[in-house]
Amino acid sequence: MLGNPRLLRVLNERQLLDRLAAHGPAARADLAKATGLSKPTVSAVLAGLEEDGLVHLVGEVLGRPGPVSSLYDLNAAARHVAGIDIGRDWIRVAVADLRAAFVGRTDARNTARTSAELAACVAELTRQAAAEAGVEWSSIACAVVGAPGVYDPAAGLLSLAPNLPGPDLGERLAAALGVELVIENDINLAAVGEMAYGEGRGKVNFALVSVGTGVGMGIVINGELYVGARGAAGEVSYLPAAEAPEGDETLERGATETVAAAPGVVRAAQAAGLLLDSAREVFAAAAGGDPVALSVVDGEGRRIGGLLVAVAAVLDPEVIVLTGGVGHNLDLLGRSIQRRIAELGPLRPQVVASALGDSGVLLGAVAHAKARAWELIFELRGSR
Incomplete structure (x- = not known):
């Protein structure tokens, strides 16, 4: 490293930028103290970053003895x-x-x-x-x-x-x-969004299960996204489902997705005699107390509960975050999900709803x- 000034310079730049990105504006002396770099090194690195527009002056530190200290911050608008x-x-x-x-x-x-x-x-x-x-x-x-x-x-x-x-x-x-x-x-x-901004913050191992127009899962292990050998980790739509019908749709979309995603909820509602065209309408009817819609939602909760037990058995996550157009209805689904989890054995995953909505x-x-x-x-x- 000592024989490669370019590499050393970039490492020092990254250290200072990481510090500014995480903690906001700082004076050169404070950056030197926080990073362990010498004050001359900090000054030289900041000068180069400022010249290239990656940091900029944002103010001064007042009330300290000695000369006035300039405050530097990451120029987030540089790119x-x-x-x-x-x-x-x-x-x-x-x-x-x-x-x-x-x-x-x-x-x-x-x-x-x-x-x-x-x-x-x-x-x-x-x-x-x-x-x-x-x-x-x-x-x-x-x-x-x-x-x-x-x-x-x-x-x-x-x-x-x-x-x-x-x-x-x-x-x-x-x-x-x-x-x-x-x-x-x-x-x-x-x-990744949940890890940065939602229920995954501070969690080392967690899973996000989405039930909406489809069914899918994102996996975080040791604080890193896990995608598997070919990128297919989390494709839980293809897990077997006892009640899935045979046919092209099951083969194409997966057994679990066929019965548990929004189209499956609509099919179950229509089979029960409800003339509704979307999962949103089914859940709205259930929220209004319609007994048939409540029965359909109960069945959906049991299907999701079975899926979450499978996830817990393989991954043992700290928490399972539930999201998606269907999954976000944890207030209506929660009781049947927990009941099904209890029926299937001793595993008791913590299940929470995502707070990120459709922006996750x-x-x-x-x-x-x-x-x-x-x-x-x-x-x-x-x-x-």
């Missing part, structure tokens, strides 16, 4: 990132700074019929969000896209995503956006993009 959540019904886009603070957001219905249409729509929405925030497109360091399914970056193909058009979506998105691009499973990113994937995408942006910044600085 920006984009987080993109592609769902079956909605596309949500956020542009954020290097502290992951949103500076622009755009949501729109997903009406694309082809991968080309979808990529063009995503690019348009992302550029719109940047423009409305007053952010030049050249400032976007990278974009992270959350989408259903499993993305193979080597092949550039998206699989296990029946709700999205075309396996070539990744290639088309990269061409349409023209920036460094990362594609990740949407529920994995929801777990987007928050995770931005958090992931921020981390990747800093990697790119330091890679560039290390090559100079």
